[in-house]
Amino acid sequence: MKKSLFSNLRYLFAVVVVVSVLSSCQTTDDQVRWLRGNMHTHTFWSDGDDFPESVARWYKDNDYDFLVFTDHNILLETPTTGPVRGNHRLIEGELWQRLAQDHPAVEKYTGLFGTDMVDILPDEDGFVLVRLQPLDEFRGIFEEPGEFLLIMGNEITDQHAVHLVAIHQDEVVPTVGGSAGERADMIKKILEGADDYRVRSGRNTYPALAHPNWQWAITAEMILEAEDLRYFEVYNGHPAVNNPGDEYRASTDRIWDIVLSLRLGAGNGKILYGVATDDAHHYHSSGATPGRGWVMIRSRELGEQSILDAIDKGDFYSSTGVVLSDLGYDGEKISVEIEPQEGVTYTTEYIGTLRGFDPSGKPALDGEGNEIPNTTQTYSEEIGQVLASSNNLSSSYTFNGDELYVRVKITSSADQIDQVTGDVIGKQVAWIQPVVPGTSAIAGR
Ligand SMILES: [Zn+2]
Ligand SMILES: [Zn+2]
Incomplete structure (x- = not known):
């Protein structure tokens, strides 16, 4: 009895979240703007190869609205x-x-x-x-009301490639240590530490799991174990992080769909949001250069609190180049409008999983049929299906009631260019956050 009451409350909470996202998406207020920001940046304060002021200069000169400094286990103070x-x-x-x-x-x-x-x-x-x-000594050179904002953060950098990027801090959230087999537990404990800090300081740092496929360290199953994780990097700009997976291992997009499907179909119902970041380290040569991945946050003003509020609601999308002129969900339909670029075409995919999918996973196998250790399992193709697609600048998807969630991925024909070397590094993409369909579907479970 207790359990079912708890479940109902949980679903009620999910409904409230969805409704709040809807109302923010429906806004027609002209004052609402999209803020472009990079939430993962290194400098000489850890292993980046430039001074934070030079880095801030680059982002401000390249049309960003805000920048979060996230050096490893250190604040810029x-x-x-x-x-x-x-x-x-x-x-x-x-x-x-x-x-x-x-x-x-x-x-x-x-x-x-x-x-x-x-x-x-x-x-x-x-x-x-x-x-x-320290940041407080130089922020005044760059910050301008409504124009540019610098935010303190850090990358909670633990053993075995367990890294979480956290923002808006006045204290480093501690690492916890552990063995390679304890990565899921490490993520959970870091989230607990961040939550203790939130309770103590009133500052929610919105920890995002960084580069899950770097060193093939983090699996979808680990994220499922870390039930309170709400954010992860669907795109990290560092060239060594294996965003697309490989022939036998899941991409970050696939990990996202597995986690969403299992959480929403049979788990705690918590949405996992996907963030795109630079993880910039290298400002003079090839490598992890700036300008590769960012978030576009819908906000009425450029301020730390309004950015945090939008992140909390999931009212943002992630991009490596595709820009949206509008994005909405009216309770039945997701609508997307792409800002056109001359001579560029787009493929918009509405990706989701339907109720009744097969949730079982099997160990991932290599080409010889041997099990690959520490790797996201193989799941049914019912997970993360392309439910509809469009090549138009404006498109929409109307829910039919069977979807656990729908997210939108837009791939452009335009190349993604390394901003330091000028090399082509991929195609421009945008990832829109998952929408969990309206009240009745959730209440019916
Ligand atoms: Zn990292
Ligand atoms: Zn990093």
Whole structure:
């Protein structure tokens, strides 16, 4: 009895969430705008290869509205412990970066900001020491009301490639450690730590599981075990992260559909939202360059709280180039309108899973029929079917009542270009967050 009451409350909660997303999607208020932001960025504060001010300059100059700094297990503020990395020096309580005098970041930094602002000291053997300025010291140079915003975050960087990107913090959420076999448990414990911090500080950091396919570390089954995980990177711009999977292993898109189907069909009903990020590390050469993946957040204003509110509601889409002029759900129908680009065509796919699907998984096998360890299982093709598709700029999907969810993926004929090297790195894509159909379908379960 207790259990069913709990289930009903849970479904009621799901209904409330869906209704709130609907009402925000239905808005016709001209004041509502789309904010473009990158939520995964590295600098010299950890293993990025540039100063945060130069990085902020790049994003501001390239039409972003906000940027979240997410260095590994550190906030951009005066450190309380000793040097964090081999090339860091702690001088009178401040963090300095040791660099070759001719490192391209030094010339760029002094060129952009002048030697008055940059603290630089000679060091031995052709090296220099440059002070790393905390975010609060430099944010005023870049931030402008309604124009550009910088947000403190960090990448909770645990063992065995368990990384979660968290935003809006004044404290690093601790790692938990564990063995390779304990990754699911590590994700759960990190989420618990983030929740303890939320209760204590009032700050929800919205942790997103980063690059699940990097080192083939994280599986759909681990995400299903980590029941409270609400966000993951469906696209991470680092070239080593295997977003598309491979011949035998699931893509991040496939992982998303498996998790959504099992959670909504038989699990806790929680939606998993997909984020696109840069995970930018490399600002002077090829590698994890900036400008690859971002989120478009629907908001009335450019402010930290309004961004967090939209993330909480799932009122955003993710992109590597495709831009939408409108996106809505009226309770029966999802409508999508693409902002056209000259000479470019689009394929819009409405992807979902219908009730009554086969939820069973089998171990993934390689070409010789051997089981691949630590890999997302193989599931029925009923999961994540293309329910409809369109090549028009405007299209829609009307729910027929059988869908557990529908999400939209738009693939463009236009190339995705590396913004530093000019190389072609893929096709431009947009991912729209899953829509769980209206009240009656949920109440009927
Ligand atoms: Zn990472
Ligand atoms: Zn990262």
